[in-house]
Amino acid sequence: MPAREVTVGDSGATESKLRRARLAAGMTQGEVRAKLTQARRRRGKMPPKEASLKRMYTSWETGAVIPTDWRDELCEVFELPPAALGLVETTPPPALDLPSTFEVVRLDPAVISLLDQQTNFYRLQDRLLGAAIIPQTEAHVRNLEQMLRNALPSGHLPTAAVTLAEAAALAGWQALDAGDLRKAWDLHDIAKSAARQGENPAVLAHVTAQQAYVLLDAGRAADAVELVEYASEPRLLGQVPARLRSWLAAAHAEFLAAAGDRSGAMRRLDQAADVLPAGDNDPELPYLMLNGAHLARWRGNCLARLGEDQAIEDLTAALDGLTTLTSRRAEAGLRVDLALALRKRGDLDESRVQARQAAELAGTTGSARQRARIAELLAA
Template sequence: MGDGDMTPLKRARLASGMTQGETRDKLKAARRRRDKMPPKDASLKRMYTDWEQGRVDPTDWRDELCEVFELPPVALGFVEVVPPPTLEIPSLLEISRLDPEIVEMLEVQTDHYRHMDRKVGSAIIPQTVAHVEHMQNLLRTSLPGQCSALAAVALAEGAALAGWQALDAGDIVKAWNMHDIAKSAAAQGDNPAVLAHVTAQQAYALLDAGRAADAVELVQFANRPDMAGRVPPRLRAWLAAAEAEFLAAAGHHYSALTMLDQAADALPSGDTDPELPYLMLNGTHLARWRGHCLARLGADEAVDDLTSALEGSQVLTSKRAETGLRVDLAFALRSRGDIEGSKQHAQRAADLAGRTGSARQRTRIAKLLAG
């Protein structure tokens, strides 16, 4: 069974570093704490094998499994992420135009998946993609108008989220295609800020494909000078930081540091802006980003920036963000010669990447541990 075909339960066990026998021992202990008698060892062994291989649903053992792996039910594949009530799509001939209530429901659904993504990562990719397809169908059968334009922007944000999830799961082609949908929708909605954001985010697919120079070209198109007055300050800071990351990956040390300074100058106070629901960027996040860029450049001061960012409580609200931060810190510590410290952060990152299904970070971790 390849990693892509692995059940969430098996993925969680491997990420925890436990053998099946160790897992069964902990399950029996958890069962006894609930004043329930566990089955005989041979029976539990057969049951657990069936659960891991997806042949049987561990209906009566879900609470114990969640306790042993310290994960929510959805991360173990037990509970499908239930979206808010979906909209009934009338037939083509019945549709005339979208209304504000429908647009609001679409935005609420996207925000729901955005928050779930921060908790469980790639586990909700099927639901997010289905949400994008639903919005596409609505737009195909709607008449032009203000609400149609707003729905197009909602589609752009949802498709960009699905694209980012696909990138994290290691599917570069799907990530690129989802961002293409996002760019077309943002253009249809005539929203320069969203268009700039999804275009720059698409460049990460190029970066992960090993095409750093092309990634720089794409992000610079999104962050070109004539866009300065068309996007809010927090997004300007994000675009500058993204450009710095791609420049660092391409080995442009001075230019990367210049863009990081621009990002710091543009960043307003606070964490988010109401007009940018898809963007969370504050001083702690920017410190993490700066450390990531410095780590790519092999700069010794990366360790200080990354350690400071790790101590910021806000970074820990996203397992994906913490994973990336610890991988960066592991690389920076290894460059400094602290092999033991590097391995500790790499192992913790590997555990987190297993829980969120982040193939992107597992690839980076494998390079670290092999070095």
């Protein structure tokens, strides 16, 4: 008899995460069940009959049941943490006691500072854990939204709004990485509105351009170009730091490359290199790290999208500067780009080597976005 499972009422989270993980891995339900059976035996446990496991797995994917006794096996098969598969119920950190819906509050600079520090803490965690902390960052955004809704007008309101904008943009990027385009778009809309309320042109330009990646992942490269051009208009661009101008130009180049505009992409990449200041980051841009190694990777990404051999040299140079990259997600993306460039050159063996290394990294961060690209490469 199979071990007892926990029945849940809300099926959306489990269904979307577990099914999305399987599709991103490029496996059928039958293939997953076979791997689960092998993993079960390695743990010295007797697997159920195939018909029983088939019924069980279907109930997991539809969200009718959360598999408690199969958690380790599922994490092994998909190379993802439990939270990324919807196998645990995570609760937001208590952090701060914010007001209820029917209360009003005078904004306290010390509280805003603590919330900003909390955003940065999640930002650092994201670089290591990826999708596993999505519930915490989304709860953080909800807390900030509630605080602003209940806040009395004051001179501290713009600072609090910018804090919300940065938190929502982080949560939106995580949703994008997890493959949830609708949620990613909506969170970036929250970020844009908060940035406008905070009257911060730099944050507004950043979150607007970052939202364009949702369009790119949706296969709408031309629309992504249009949105990043709006974010880079002179009325905004003249009010943002040089490192952010460099980032905007590089993002613009990536969207142009995806749209097949080689000359435009190369021109924007040159602009990005021209305005990039020394160092990795700026105190006024806590959400942004950008240096020469990152630009080398970005250039390689663009060239790989355009199918040019030069991409391999640029991406290899970026890989040599790996210590300057900021996250496992960034390294996984770099290796996927390199695998793509190698495949287009015809070097299939080395392409698969890079794709497998990227798959290991993507598994630790729960990146459905990268895993979908990797599955396509390994299937080729």
